[in-house]
Amino acid sequence: MTDKIKDIVRIKNCETVKLDRIPILQYADFIELNSSLVKDGMRHLSHYFAAPAGKNLRIISIVADDAAGDIICSSSLVPNDRPLSSATALHQSFHPFERDIHEKYGLHYTDHPWLKPLRFPAGIKHPKDMTEYPFYSYEGEDLHEVGVGPIHAGVIEPGHFRFICNGEKVLHLEIQLGYQHRGVEELFIKKKSLLERVILSESIAGDTTNGNAAAFSQLYESLCGFRPGEHLSFVRTLALELERMAIHTGDLSALAGDVAYQLGNAVFGRLRTPIINYTQSWGGNRLGRGLIRPGRTNFPYTSELAESLVKIFNEYEPHYTEMADTLFARPSVQARFEKTGILSKEDILAMGTVGTPARSTGVKRDIRSTHPHGYYLSFKHEPVLLPQGDVYARAYIRDREIRQSMSLIRKMITAIPAVDKNVDLSEKKCASESLSVSLVEGWRGEICHAAITDKNGNIALYKIKDPSMHNWFALAMAVRGEEISDFPLCNKSFNLSYCGHDL
Amino acid sequence: MESIILIITASLFFTGIVIRVKSMASGRKGPGILQPLRDIARNMKKGGVYSETSGIIFKIAPSIYTGTLITASLCIPLGDRPGILSFQWDFVFFVYTLALGKFLMVIAALDTGSSFEGMGASREAFFSMLMEPAMFMVMGSFAILTGKTSFSGIFAALHGTGISNAVSYTMAALSAIIIMLVGMVENSRMPVDDPKTHLELTMIHEVMILDNSGFDLGLIMYSSCLKFAVFGAVAAGLFMKPGAGFFADAGIFFLVQLCYAVFTGFMESFMARFRMRNNPQFIYTITAATLLIFIGAVHASGIAGGKMPW
Numbered sequence: 001m002t003d004k005i006k007d008i009v010r011i012k013n014c015e016t017v018k019l020d021r022i023p024i025l026q027y028a029d030f031i032e033l034n035s036s037l038v039k040d041g042m043r044h045l046s047h048y049f050a051a052p053a054g055k056n057l058r059i060i061s062i063v064a065d066d067a068a069g070d071i072i073c074s075s076s077l078v079p080n081d082r083p084l085s086s087a088t089a090l091h092q093s094f095h096p097f098e099r100d101i102h103e104k105y106g107l108h109y110t111d112h113p114w115l116k117p118l119r120f121p122a123g124i125k126h127p128k129d130m131t132e133y134p135f136y137s138y139e140g141e142d143l144h145e146v147g148v149g150p151i152h153a154g155v156i157e158p159g160h161f162r163f164i165c166n167g168e169k170v171l172h173l174e175i176q177l178g179y180q181h182r183g184v185e186e187l188f189i190k191k192k193s194l195l196e197r198v199i200l201s202e203s204i205a206g207d208t209t210n211g212n213a214a215a216f217s218q219l220y221e222s223l224c225g226f227r228p229g230e231h232l233s234f235v236r237t238l239a240l241e242l243e244r245m246a247i248h249t250g251d252l253s254a255l256a257g258d259v260a261y262q263l264g265n266a267v268f269g270r271l272r273t274p275i276i277n278y279t280q281s282w283g284g285n286r287l288g289r290g291l292i293r294p295g296r297t298n299f300p301y302t303s304e305l306a307e308s309l310v311k312i313f314n315e316y317e318p319h320y321t322e323m324a325d326t327l328f329a330r331p332s333v334q335a336r337f338e339k340t341g342i343l344s345k346e347d348i349l350a351m352g353t354v355g356t357p358a359r360s361t362g363v364k365r366d367i368r369s370t371h372p373h374g375y376y377l378s379f380k381h382e383p384v385l386l387p388q389g390d391v392y393a394r395a396y397i398r399d400r401e402i403r404q405s406m407s408l409i410r411k412m413i414t415a416i417p418a419v420d421k422n423v424d425l426s427e428k429k430c431a432s433e434s435l436s437v438s439l440v441e442g443w444r445g446e447i448c449h450a451a452i453t454d455k456n457g458n459i460a461l462y463k464i465k466d467p468s469m470h471n472w473f474a475l476a477m478a479v480r481g482e483e484i485s486d487f488p489l490c491n492k493s494f495n496l497s498y499c500g501h502d503l
Numbered sequence: 504m505e506s507i508i509l510i511i512t513a514s515l516f517f518t519g520i521v522i523r524v525k526s527m528a529s530g531r532k533g534p535g536i537l538q539p540l541r542d543i544a545r546n547m548k549k550g551g552v553y554s555e556t557s558g559i560i561f562k563i564a565p566s567i568y569t570g571t572l573i574t575a576s577l578c579i580p581l582g583d584r585p586g587i588l589s590f591q592w593d594f595v596f597f598v599y600t601l602a603l604g605k606f607l608m609v610i611a612a613l614d615t616g617s618s619f620e621g622m623g624a625s626r627e628a629f630f631s632m633l634m635e636p637a638m639f640m641v642m643g644s645f646a647i648l649t650g651k652t653s654f655s656g657i658f659a660a661l662h663g664t665g666i667s668n669a670v671s672y673t674m675a676a677l678s679a680i681i682i683m684l685v686g687m688v689e690n691s692r693m694p695v696d697d698p699k700t701h702l703e704l705t706m707i708h709e710v711m712i713l714d715n716s717g718f719d720l721g722l723i724m725y726s727s728c729l730k731f732a733v734f735g736a737v738a739a740g741l742f743m744k745p746g747a748g749f750f751a752d753a754g755i756f757f758l759v760q761l762c763y764a765v766f767t768g769f770m771e772s773f774m775a776r777f778r779m780r781n782n783p784q785f786i787y788t789i790t791a792a793t794l795l796i797f798i799g800a801v802h803a804s805g806i807a808g809g810k811m812p813w
Contacts, residue, residue, distance in 0.1 A: 146618040148704065168622075168779060258705075259775035260697035266529035332694070332775040340778075484622070485779040488702040 008033070010070040013371040014222045016436040019452065022060065022073050027084060030076035034061045035090035041349040042067050044365060045470075046439065046448045048087075048097035049463045050105055053077060057105055062437055062450060066370040071437055080105050086112040093352025096469050119178025119502050136174050138164050143171065146484065150179050157498035161487075168483045173476045180502035188451075188462035194220070194294060194426040201449075202289050205466055205500035207247055210239040211442025212464075212500075213292035215449040218373060219438035220294040223430040223451065228295070229420030233374030235301055238412060239279070239291050241405040244443040246275040248398040249320070251495050255395050256327060258489045259336040267323040274312050281308070296422035306413040313406060324399045328392075337392035341478035341490035344389060353474040355445015355467045357494055360397045361389035367441035375412075394493040430457040444497065445471065466500030506581035506736065509753060513760045514725070514732035515540055520761065521731075524768025539728065546721035554714055557615045564611030565719035569726045571604030576733045580655035582743030582752040593653045594642040598635065601689070604726075605631055612711040619703045623710030626779070630695065630707065633786040634688050640793035641678045644800035648674070658740040670803050675741035678796055682741075683763050684789050686734025690727055693771040695782050705779075731767075735760040 011017050025033065037043050047062040057080045063072040078084060086109035087094040096118055101107050103117030116133045138145070143166055150158040158179035164172045184204055191197050201216035202209045214236045221228055228236075249272040256264025276286040283291035283299040291299055327333055343353070345361045358365045366383035368376045384400040386393040432455050440447045445467030452461040475494045479487050519536035526533020553562065577588040578597045588596075609628050612620040646652050648671075649660035662671050688695050691708030703710050712723050739759035743752050777785055 144618065144621075146622065146704070256775075258702065260693060260699065260771070261775040262525060262529050262699075262772045266531060270530075330775065332777075335781070336775050336778055483779050485705045487704050489705075 008072050008074045010065070010068075010072055011437065012069070013071060013367070013373045014218045014436075014438045015071075016222045016225075016431050016434045017073065018431075019433045019435055022075050022435060024058070025074060025076050027059075027076045027078050030059070030061070030074060031085070031087040031090060033074060034063060035087055035094070037063050037072060038091055038093055038352065041363065043072065044354065045091075045093045045097070045352045046071065046446065047437070047450050047463060047465050048094055048101075049450070049461075050080075050101045050107065051452050051461045052105070056080065057101075057107060059101070060435065060450075060452075062448065064367075064371060064439065064446070066365060069371055071371070071439070073435065073437070078107070080107050083108040083110045085110055086115075088112050091352075092350045093470070095351075095473065117178075119181050135162055135176070136164065136172055138171075142166060150176075159498050163484055163487070165484055168485065170479050170482055170484050170487070173479050173487070175472050175476055177472065177498060177501050180499040182499070182503065184503040185462050185464060189459055198293055199289075202292075204464055204503070205468075205497040206287065207497065208243070208442045208444060208447065208466070208500065210236075210243040210288040210292060211440050211444075211447050212449075213288075214240060215438045215440040215442075215447045217292055217294040218440070219436050219449045219451055220425065220430075222438065223434065223436045223453065223457075224295075224425050224428040225431065226295055226423060226425060226428070228374060230375075230417035231300065231420045232295075232297055234412065234417050235297050235299070236292055237375035238301065238409060239283075239288050240440070240442070241409050241412075242275060242279055243288060245402050245405045245409075246272050246279070247443045247495075248402045249275065251398055251492070252324070252327070252395060252402075254492050254495070255337075255391075255489070256333070258492050259333060261327070261330065261333050264323060264327045264333070267319065271316060271320055271323070274316055278309060278312050281305075295425035300419045301413075301416055303416060306416060309409070309413060313410060317406065320402070324402075328396060328399065334392065336489065337395055338388075338390060340391040340486050341394075341482055341493060342388070342390045343474060343478050347477055348389070348474065351474050351477065352470050354470050355441075356394055356397050356401075357389075357471055357474055357478075358445070359383055360386050360393035362387045365446065367439045367446050371439050373439070391489055391493040430459070432457040442467065444468065444495070444500075464500075464503060466497050466503075468496040468498075468501040471496050472501060504587060505584055505749060505753075506579050506586050507577055509581060509756050510576050510579060510729070510732045510736050513735060513757065514729040517731045517735070517760065517764050518728045520764040521768045521771070524765050525772050528769060528772035539724070543721045543724045543728075546716075546724065547718050549717040549721075551715075551717035551719050554615060557611075557714065560607070561611045561614040561714070562719075564607040564614075565715060565722045565726075567607045568604040569722045569729075571600045571607075572726050572729050572733065575600040575604075576729065576736070578654055579733060579736045580658055580740060581736075581749075581756065582740065582747060583655060583659035583745040584749075584752075585653070585655035589653055589655050591652045594657075595639075597654070598638050601730075602631065602635070608711060608723075612714075615714045617714065619710050620713060622704075623707055623713075626707045627691070627711055630688060630782060630786060633783055633790075634685060637681060637685050637786075637790045637793050640790065640797055641681055644674075644793070644797045645678070647797075648800040648804050650804075654737075654740065658743060659745045661741065662744045666803050670799070672742070674796055674799050674803075677792070677799075679738035679741050679759065681789055681792055681796070682734055682738045683766065686731060686738075686763075687767060687770075688786060688789070689734065690730050692767060694774060694776045695785065697771070697776045699771075731763070732760065735763045738763065 009022050038045050043063050043065045046064040050057040050059045056077045058075050058077050060075045065072055086098050088098050089111040098112055099118040109115055146163040148161040150160040160176040162174045163170050187200055202213045204212040249268050253265050253268030279288050280286040282305055348358050348361045348363050354365050362385050368381040369383050384397050386397055430453050434453050437450045448465040450463045451459050454460040479490050518539040523533050575597050578586050578593045580586045609624045612624040645657045649657050651657045651660050696707040698709050739756045742755050
């Protein structure tokens with residue numbers, strides 16, 4: 001490996017690099033290098049996608065080096081009509097990405113273990129209809145199959161889950177998504193105006209508005225060579241942490257609801273409201289739409305806003321603390337949370353899981369700490385890590401992160417940086433023939449946006465990776481061997497995005 | 504006759520009170536006491552939707568289910584006033600009439616061919632089977648204690664006829680708790696099942712009735728109110744002293760029903776439900792507790808001279 005390490009280019013988070021600086025490797029070396037990079041768990045796969053390059057495809061791999069704080073880029077040119085050996089066979093974390101390449105460009109892998117389109121976007125010609133692709137099946141009479149969805153019983157988002165069960169025990173869960181596919185990545189290229197694009201980024205996943213808007217804005221600013229001022233970074237960080245608090249509180253409510261602990265369900269459900277209402281009083285939208293814009297902010301943060309936030313926190317905190325302490329100490333809740341849906345650290349590393357599920361097994365994957373950008377550079381973030389990897393850990397980590405975010409925000413708003421001048425980036429030219437990567441730690445985990453520009457500086461390819469892309473498979477692994485009746489609880493403990501995955 | 508009127512009256516308010524207690528316990532106002540009745544009425548006015556794959560069993564099961572519940576509630580006396588159906592060993596008839604209704608619901612769920620409902624049906628059948636001995640242990644112990652074999656005979660002979668009141672009331676209190684817990688398991692309520700979660704993979708009773716709609720669903724919803732009241736009535740009967748007069752008995756009846764509803768409400772507010780695989784343990788524990796009543800009955804009847812009913 002050491003002799004090939006020169007065949008990579010290292011960049012920082014939100015940095016733009018000229019495409020010709022990214023080395024092009026022989027395909028065999030390329031997959032060998034990348035799988036060996038992520039093998040020991042010190043680095044993980046952030047994104048892996050193909051960009052059309054004439055008749056060929058240029059596969060670009062973006063690996064986040066957690067120890068060094070770098071992003072490692074490498075690429076390989078492959079013809080798209082010849083079958084290739086897959087990187088998934090070398091390391092499982094490539095699994096959804098290669099399926100994505102397969103469904104978009106029809107690239108065939110010879111030794112991919114489950115080469116089925118990931119979501120089957122409409123409009124791209126495939127030889128088969130989605131219903132003709134196989135699901136995992138079984139033989140014999142002692143097993144049975146339970147199919148759930150695609151229409152969710154609670155009419156949230158559509159997804160199809162197929163359980164192969166032995167009695168109450170789940171032997172395998174296959175998750176089939178794609179029902180929410182809207183062609184977001186293509187729209188980023190079609191929509192030329194910056195405002196349209198940033199609004200689009202806010203709609204990638206409705207519950208991660210701030211996360212995705214921040215990822216897009218930082219990426220676009222990097223492409224334009226614009227460095228956000230202190231106030232801008234401050235506003236983004238504040239928005240991200242408020243989003244984290246609100247969604248985590250809502251998740252705790254839903255987790256309590258799933259084990260039928262009514263008190264927790266009611267109290268946390270109520271406590272989410274003051275936080276999102278505060279976001280509304282700040283930026284006019286409860287979910288933070290309109291708060292984050294590239295190069296500017298329409299809602300500068302003022303000391304009056306800080307005062308009202310302190311007031312809200314002072315009311316929120318005692319109620320929250322009491323309820324959270326009660327919830328995690330209640331024996332009947334512990335009995336449901338503990339040892340349910342356990343994921344081992346080895347599995348997490350093999351699947352390349354990110355975000356709260358990874359941290360709940362002690363894997364230190366937190367962009368705020370490993371690849372800080374903007375305001376996060378001004379202090380050292382210490383991620384919360386837990387060893388157990390069960391539902392309890394995934395719930396408890398949310399509790400700890402809420403408290404952490406609250407104390408961070410309390411500290412932040414004591415020193416609000418001076419408001420920067422708004423800059424209109426829509427007239428600015430983007431760097432030509434470049435790759436730009438932006439990583440943001442959303443409440444769910446690492447969001448990665450990557451863009452490639454053509455020779456005129458227009459965006460030629462926009463790739464989005466929601467943390468759900470890695471983590472859906474982790475959910476399938478977590479319920480393996482569990483009771484089927486524990487699936488809703490496990491599912492909620494991950495709370496993954498359908499539309500963020502389906503794009 | 505009096506008892507069936509009281510049971511139906513209690514059934515009208517029971518679930519409303521449970522919901523109200525739950526709302527208040529979580530700091531909310533909650534709907535009116537009669538909201539469940541309005542929901543039932545709303546459903547009863549609607550037409551049903553039947554899947555093409557389901558047959559006649561699916562259509563008749565809800566009506567038979569409600570029918571069996573009403574029949575079973577006819578057996579329940581009010582203190583020493585026998586129910587409309589009262590005969591020797593009527594408590595056996597009571598338990599198996601309820602079981603017949605449940606059997607119909609289980610095969611109706613299988614009739615739909617849905618994998619969820621099959622799962623629910625298997626769970627319901629399994630937990631009911633585990634639950635059966637508890638009810639018999641309680642009533643059988645009282646049969647040994649009193650030498651009577653009908654509900655009204657047992658209730659009439661329990662207090663003040665040969666056995667010290669301290670013993671009989673202690674046993675009545677323990678049995679009442681057990682009968683209430685049996686009622687909660689039978690009704691698929693917390694902590695065994697939670698009707699509110701609405702997650703088809705987690706539920707027991709609710710998942711079986713996913714395909715039912717309209718009038719049938721209304722019947723099933725009312726049946727679950729009635730079931731609570733019936734078990735509450737059995738528990739109440741254990742405290743009634745013969746010859747106490749109608750109003751005293753009715754007072755005890757409603758007091759016990761109210762306690763039962765409030766107890767259910769609190770239970771559902773302040774604890775999480777069990778993991779599915781721990782449910783059998785809970786049911787075994789209930790059954791094990793009935794052994795105390797059995798031992799108490801054998802012991803006390805020995806003192807009273809031993810009156811075996813057979």
